[in-house]
């Protein structure tokens with residue numbers, strides 16, 4: 001029986017690592033692709049291989065998502081190409097140095113790519129997805145989102161933004177037919193670590209996942225309908241307990257009076 005064509009997936013940061021594997025896996029699931037990154041030669045090579053192996057149409061868009069004009073150009077594609085049903089917000093950079101050893105310009109550039117570009121692309125895709133009653137946004141966050149003490153704090157902050165945005169969108173988009181997923185990889189064997197300042201060989205091998213395993217697990221989580229996927233977490237009940245604890249705070253996060261421990265019991 002013929003299955004319905006799933007449409008086109010636009011994958012940012014598709015020239016290497018996690019994004020390149022998403023591109024491969026999504027093509028094997030029947031998607032046509034638009035691959036976005038700066039390195040044209042790598043994108044072309046990947047596009048040729050994927051279209052040879054899968055027969056899918058693969059378009060390449062060279063863009064520096066740290067540059068506003070390029071982000072807007074990709075946003076326009078998301079707004080106008082109605083074949084796009086899926087956006088994988090994967091392009092991102094990291095850092096491992098602590099604040100006092102970090103360059104503020106590099107931190108600001110990281111926020112620009114990991115947060116600002118991702119937000120503009122998400123906002124570009126959403127109205128069309130909602131109008132057409134279907135769509136998927138996969139946002140690549142990081143375990144740094146919930147463990148900001150582990151790496152550079154600005155990196156963790158950018159990934160916490162990605163997680164929070166995804167959780168908020170999940171609530172806002174209920175009933176629209178549009179799905180979102182946040183993926184929180186732990187250390188994954190890609191070029192990320194060289195650029196971030198700590199070669200992957202410096203990490204204990206027991207905490208490093210193969211990028212193919214990471215993406216396949218994230219897609220399995222997607223298939224299971226997960227909003228948040230932590231590929232390495234053995235027991236999903238641990239994440240559920242964390243989320244339940246967060247939700248239990250909610251009724252008390254905004255009240256007319258300060259808590260008694262801040263008032264010496266004097267609330268007059």
Ligand SMILES: NC(=O)c1ccc[n+]([C@@H]2O[C@H](COP(=O)([O-])OP(=O)(O)OC[C@H]3O[C@@H](n4cnc5c(N)ncnc54)[C@H](OP(=O)(O)O)[C@@H]3O)[C@@H](O)[C@H]2O)c1
Nearest residue numbers: 013015016017018037038039064065092142187188190192
């Ligand atoms: N590896 C890990 O341990 C790990 C863990 C948690 C989360 N993540 C997240 O996973 C995502 C992918 O990283 P990765 O591990 O696959 O690293 P990677 O192999 O270095 O891939 C990063 C991708 O982003 C693209 N990119 C970087 N700067 C860009 C820019 N200014 N404009 C457009 N594209 C840009 C790169 O392509 P060009 O250089 O060609 O532009 C490349 O395709 C990132 O968001 C990262 O934060 C990674």
